Amino acid sequence: MVSKHLVQYIVGRVITYVVTLFTAFTIIFLLLKAIPTSIVELIVESMRATGTVYDPRALIELREALYEIFGLRGSLLEQYTTFLRRFLSMDFGPSMISFPTPARELVLRFLPWTIGLLTFTTILSWVIGNILGALASLFRKSSASKILRGVALTVYPIPYYILALILIFLLCYVIPVFPIGGGAPTAPFLSLEFWRQVVHRSFLPAISIIIPSMFGWWFLSSSTLTLNTLSEDYYVYGELRGLPKSYLFKKYVLRNILLPQTTALALALGGIFGGALLTEAVFAYPGLGLLLYRSVGSGDYGVALSILSLSIIGISTATLIIDLAYPLIDPRVRYR
Amino acid sequence: MVSYLRIKNSLTAISKGFTRIWRTSLKFRLGFTIFIAILCLGAISIATPGYYKNWYYFRKDTPPQLTSLDFLFGITTNGRSVFWILVNAIINSLAIAAVTTLIASHLGLFIGMVAGIKGGWIDRVLMFITDTFVTIPGFPLLYVLSMTLRPILTLPLLGLLISITSWPWPARQVRAIVLSLRERDYVTVARLSGMGTAKIIISEIFPHLLGWHLINATNTVLYSIGSEAGLAILGLSILQEDTLGTMIYWCQHFGALYRGIWWWITPPITALIILFVSLYLISAGLQEYFNPRLRG
Numbered sequence: 001m002v003s004k005h006l007v008q009y010i011v012g013r014v015i016t017y018v019v020t021l022f023t024a025f026t027i028i029f030l031l032l033k034a035i036p037t038s039i040v041e042l043i044v045e046s047m048r049a050t051g052t053v054y055d056p057r058a059l060i061e062l063r064e065a066l067y068e069i070f071g072l073r074g075s076l077l078e079q080y081t082t083f084l085r086r087f088l089s090m091d092f093g094p095s096m097i098s099f100p101t102p103a104r105e106l107v108l109r110f111l112p113w114t115i116g117l118l119t120f121t122t123i124l125s126w127v128i129g130n131i132l133g134a135l136a137s138l139f140r141k142s143s144a145s146k147i148l149r150g151v152a153l154t155v156y157p158i159p160y161y162i163l164a165l166i167l168i169f170l171l172c173y174v175i176p177v178f179p180i181g182g183g184a185p186t187a188p189f190l191s192l193e194f195w196r197q198v199v200h201r202s203f204l205p206a207i208s209i210i211i212p213s214m215f216g217w218w219f220l221s222s223s224t225l226t227l228n229t230l231s232e233d234y235y236v237y238g239e240l241r242g243l244p245k246s247y248l249f250k251k252y253v254l255r256n257i258l259l260p261q262t263t264a265l266a267l268a269l270g271g272i273f274g275g276a277l278l279t280e281a282v283f284a285y286p287g288l289g290l291l292l293y294r295s296v297g298s299g300d301y302g303v304a305l306s307i308l309s310l311s312i313i314g315i316s317t318a319t320l321i322i323d324l325a326y327p328l329i330d331p332r333v334r335y336r
Numbered sequence: 337m338v339s340y341l342r343i344k345n346s347l348t349a350i351s352k353g354f355t356r357i358w359r360t361s362l363k364f365r366l367g368f369t370i371f372i373a374i375l376c377l378g379a380i381s382i383a384t385p386g387y388y389k390n391w392y393y394f395r396k397d398t399p400p401q402l403t404s405l406d407f408l409f410g411i412t413t414n415g416r417s418v419f420w421i422l423v424n425a426i427i428n429s430l431a432i433a434a435v436t437t438l439i440a441s442h443l444g445l446f447i448g449m450v451a452g453i454k455g456g457w458i459d460r461v462l463m464f465i466t467d468t469f470v471t472i473p474g475f476p477l478l479y480v481l482s483m484t485l486r487p488i489l490t491l492p493l494l495g496l497l498i499s500i501t502s503w504p505w506p507a508r509q510v511r512a513i514v515l516s517l518r519e520r521d522y523v524t525v526a527r528l529s530g531m532g533t534a535k536i537i538i539s540e541i542f543p544h545l546l547g548w549h550l551i552n553a554t555n556t557v558l559y560s561i562g563s564e565a566g567l568a569i570l571g572l573s574i575l576q577e578d579t580l581g582t583m584i585y586w587c588q589h590f591g592a593l594y595r596g597i598w599w600w601i602t603p604p605i606t607a608l609i610i611l612f613v614s615l616y617l618i619s620a621g622l623q624e625y626f627n628p629r630l631r632g
Contacts, residue, residue, distance in 0.1 A: 016464070023468045031477075034484040153363075153620070157612035159562045161569055162605055165584070169593050274473035278566050292476060293570065296483055308476060316471045 017320045024312045040066045092302040103302040114287035118272040121209040126265050129218025137226035156216030161278040164208040178204050205283045225257040270318025274311030357625045364621025370614035378426035388420040410599035413590050421578050422603045428579045435495025436560035441553045444503040448510025466504045474501040482572045498563045547626035554619040580604045
């Protein structure tokens with residue numbers, strides 16, 4: 001049954017979604033404009049630095065042409081409309097850091113690496129962390145869960161890039177098992193060797209993301225949620241009825257903790273498109289984070305804007321989906 | 337006289353609360369002790385000799401008068417004492433964190449409370465702004481911001497920048513809590529008896545948020561130190577100042593990890609980890625105290 005309230009709610013939510021997108025885009029655009037490095041000047045400088053003598057008039061023309069191509073001509077408002085048009089068509093013109101490859105193509109080239117790494121690590125750590133956390137709270141008294149909680153307490157607050165540095169030191173330098181900088185594989189595409197190289201090079205970045213999020217955040221939040229469930233009356237009643245522990249775990253605990261945890265997972269998956277800036281920078285992993293790092297560093301608006309827009313769209317779409325789907329999953333929440 | 341009494345009363349209340357938390361939670365005791373120890377280590381930075389910043393400037397015929405403290409943790413490749421860098425780094429990192437905590441956690445609290453209490457279009461506008469900031473990914477935003485402001489970056493300004501990315505989530509949470517508090521009977525009674533909004537917020541709503549606010553403030557300290565270190569590793573903090581992050585940056589810059597200069601890279605990383613664990617223990621301890629269900 002589609003009620004009037006439901007339609008109102010959905011329409012209102014979608015309008016907020018669109019307005020939020022544009023506001024966020026505008027903020028990012030203005031911020032990027034304020035970055036003091038100008039890529040056009042950098043390009044012209046680097047051409048002159050090669051020692052060749054250029055005709056000054058040709059140089060001026062070149063500069064004009066570059067400004068035109070990159071959409072940097074005119075007043076701020078004109079540039080804004082240019083980039084807004086590019087944002088709507090998701091085509092950000094040529095990239096500047098590897099001219100003349102289009103920004104879109106560059107982003108698409110880096111995208112699979114980030115998506116592959118982050119989807120894998122997020123889902124794996126979500127599943128294992130949640131189950132471990134729930135079990136650890138369920139069997140509070142056992143020494144295994146005490147050890148797990150101790151590990152979680154130490155690992156959770158440690159930032160993942162510190163862990164990454166330690167891992168690099170141990171597994172690339174002291175015991176050189178993994179390569180220091182993980183680049184794209186050299187073997188031909190889709191051969192067996194290709195996949196072996198992919199796994200070999202993504203192993204350390206993956207581990208440095210998985211450990212803190214699995215033993216840290218997911219473990220702790222799920223064990224806290226489980227503790228809350230365990231003290232609910234219906235759980236105590238179920239226990240008194242003599243229901244087997246496995247049944248209690250599946251039907252009473254997991255279902256209840258899955259609700260908030262699914263929301264968190266959806267948000268985490270929506271955040272993937274921003275890439276893992278620090279991890280990718282530390283490991284030189286060819287993902288969106290590294291591309292963003294380079295493009296902002298050299299003032300490449302096109303590439304930086306396209307990555308940031310992607311991540312804005314990712315996060316706000318995830319939020320929209322959660323808001324619309326939540327009442328379907330949780331009968332206690334009603335559309336207002 | 338009255339204000340003096342009030343200050344005295346609130347001081348005794350604070351110390352009483354502190355003793356109670358201290359007695360309840362082992363985690364809090366542990367975390368607080370470690371944190372105070374680190375703070376004491378950082379406090380030694382008052383005694384920092386003036387030459388510590390660039391003693392490689394000294395002419396060879398008039399070297400600085402070195403004490404054994406200078407060699408406590410060894411020296412860096414450009415001849416600076418690791419000990420003095422470390423104690424200054426701790427204090428500077430904590431200073432950035434203090435600025436962030438003062439601004440971000442209170443801004444979040446204030447916006448959340450106003451939005452929750454006032455409702456209507458004020459609520460809608462405030463929540464729209466909050467949602468927009470939630471949408472922009474935090475660390476990349478911070479990265480772009482510090483890239484933009486790099487020429488004029490100072491320690492307090494860096495704290496301010498980190499605040500920009502860390503107030504929206506608390507604001508949303510505070511609003512949710514306030515929304516549920518607002519419907520309670522005693523708030524309605526207060527409103528019907530003619531209490532003003534400010535008075536209601538201070539004496540009826542805020543006491544319920546105090547526990548949450550303390551926990552959030554502790555987490556903000558954690559977040560702030562972590563973000564600064566993250567920025568520094570990318571080379572975007574204030575590299576000429578010593579913070580725990582820039583210390584790691586310079587270690588990487590001079591390849592300390594691969595040249596086996598372990599006494600340079602180990603102190604900042606250990607200090608960061610110990611600091612983080614102690615702050616997290618404090619926050620977990622507070623959580624246990626304010627939410628007795630968690631005492632497992």
